[in-house]
Amino acid sequence: MSTPIILDCDPGIDDALAIAFAAASPEIDLVGLTTVAGNVELAKTTANALAVASFVGVPDVPVTPGSPAPLLRPAYHAGHVHGDSGLGGAVLPPPAGRARDGHAIDYIIDTIGAAPGEITLVATGPLTNIALAVRREPRLTTWVKDFVIMGGSASRGNVNHAAEFNIWADPEAAAIVFCAGWSVRMIGLDVTLRARATAAVQERMRGLGALGAQLLLPALSLYRDSNDTTGEPPVHDVCAIVSIADPSVFTYTPARVEVETHGTLTSGMTVTDFAPPAGLNTQVATAIDADRFWKTVFAAYERLPVAQA
DSSP: OOEEEEEEEEOHHOOOOOOHHHOOOTTEEEEEEESSSSSSSSHHHHHHHHHHHHHHOOSSOOEEOOOSSSSSSOOOOOOOHHHHHSSSTTTOOSSSSOOOOOOOOHHHHHHHHHTTOEEEEEESOOSSSHHHHHOEEEHHHHHHHHOOOOOOOOOOOOSSSSSSHHHSHHHHHHHHHHSSSOOOOEHHHHHHHOBOOHHHHHHHHHSSIIIIIIIIIHHHHTTOOOOSSOOOBBBBHHHHHHHHOOOGEEEEEEEEEOOOSSSSTTOOOEEEEOOSSSOOOEEEEEEEOOOOOOHHHHHTTTGGGGGGG
């Protein structure tokens, strides 16, 4: 039986790959996409979500735009990593549909509230939409089946030594989300940096028809992470969806996670205590079976019609 999810995202190269996996996996029912400013501006993240969904064969999945800027801070985008468009070198056909009217936070609240206990909420961008939603409707924390984020780290950052981008981009929102009273499943850099599109992985992508030729490989070819010189880009956001489709890929350690919002050098750090004096609030992914991860990803990608075109 498939798990219904809402994916709150900021496409972004790895978000695009995550959407493709969610559309293809028989274990996932992609109920809706909501967008937030992050890797690029909101207009671009929304356009990219629409284009990717249409390209991979799910043009009817609703796409609802959300927050154009962080709660308190100036917006900071990562076009230097994901390219000006947000999709690296990928140029997709125009989407078949258009974004829904309304705001992402209302869509999240209304959709999950209509099916309490059934829908998993996944966030692969800055947590602005999620913070606003849980502030408006605190019962959201009890309505979700599960809540998964790609973000944070127990050990290191990628924007700076301390902070991972999605948390650093809106630390006030992240602080609200982690302390909202639910259990967060944190799929952070501790594991996502080990989910790399190696040369062998990219060679296998060449056999995926238009999916590989028009989306996966062109997008990854222009992925530019200033902290990475391997030429084997990590597919961070795909990990969050795989953690739902195949839970055995990851190992977790319970912890107390709080977000630093004031430190001059550590703003956005996910301060992780594995033996906290206060209550646990997070299951932190601490290990990944990378071979099984890619086996799961390719088994899904190969199901897409565009992979056979």
